[in-house]
Amino acid sequence: MSKFLKVWVCALMMLPLAMVAQAAQWEEGTHYEKLGTPLPTGNPDKIEVTEVFWYGCPHCYDFKPLIEEWEKNKADDVEFILLPAALGSSWETHARAFYTMQALGVLDKTHSPMFDALARDRKPLNTPERIADFLTEYGVDKEKFLKTFDSFGVNAKMQQAQSKVRAARITGVPTIIVDGKYKVSASMAGNHENMIEVIDYLVEKERSAK
Numbered sequence: 001m002s003k004f005l006k007v008w009v010c011a012l013m014m015l016p017l018a019m020v021a022q023a024a025q026w027e028e029g030t031h032y033e034k035l036g037t038p039l040p041t042g043n044p045d046k047i048e049v050t051e052v053f054w055y056g057c058p059h060c061y062d063f064k065p066l067i068e069e070w071e072k073n074k075a076d077d078v079e080f081i082l083l084p085a086a087l088g089s090s091w092e093t094h095a096r097a098f099y100t101m102q103a104l105g106v107l108d109k110t111h112s113p114m115f116d117a118l119a120r121d122r123k124p125l126n127t128p129e130r131i132a133d134f135l136t137e138y139g140v141d142k143e144k145f146l147k148t149f150d151s152f153g154v155n156a157k158m159q160q161a162q163s164k165v166r167a168a169r170i171t172g173v174p175t176i177i178v179d180g181k182y183k184v185s186a187s188m189a190g191n192h193e194n195m196i197e198v199i200d201y202l203v204e205k206e207r208s209a210k
Helices: 003-024 058-072 089-103 107-120 128-138 142-149 152-167 192-209
Strands: 047-053 078-084 175-178 182-185
Touching (some): 047 192, 089 128, 089 142, 175 192, 182 192
Parallel strands (some): 047 078
Antiparallel strands (some): 047 175, 175 182
16 A cells, blocks of 8 residues: 555544544533523424524624524525524614514515624614614615514514523523524634534534434
8 A cells, every 4th residue: 555545544534533523522511501491493304503693792793704604504404593682672673673674575685784784883773763764775665664663473573582582591692592402602612613613513413313
């Protein structure tokens, strides 16, 4: 066997060991937390990854490009969901705005501008009227937005979302919930990059369990 072939074979043999060593560094109770009571998920055939966020959070803004890149490359058996937290009065206004934009079918074109305006530019979008005025720049009808903002559908979404936030005992963002069973934050994982790795580890853990 040639020297090159020996090195190549050795590298292949070491790869599984490296993967095991990488996975072993993520420990329950240190880098992620297992929820005492699992949360319900929308589709039992999918591994649900939920990001709990706030539009005004600079840490969520920093994490956004990382989780968006992860979402682009996620496996077909994984479903990614955004869940706005309402841990304060302004947070509730922005969470309602999220579900209003979703109900109006404009979230794809308004989600990033909302993040830019609140987390980056610190614009005072703290009332439904101010948010509606801002979103007219992106083709959103102001009257439709304000009418939908307090609609039954948005109220129901808000109740469901905040019920999950309370059940998971989330006190800060961004926080990731994996398949309703595990909770990951930057303070637990170490940084935003590690959060992505812990998410992948927990997704694989759930995939193996299924």
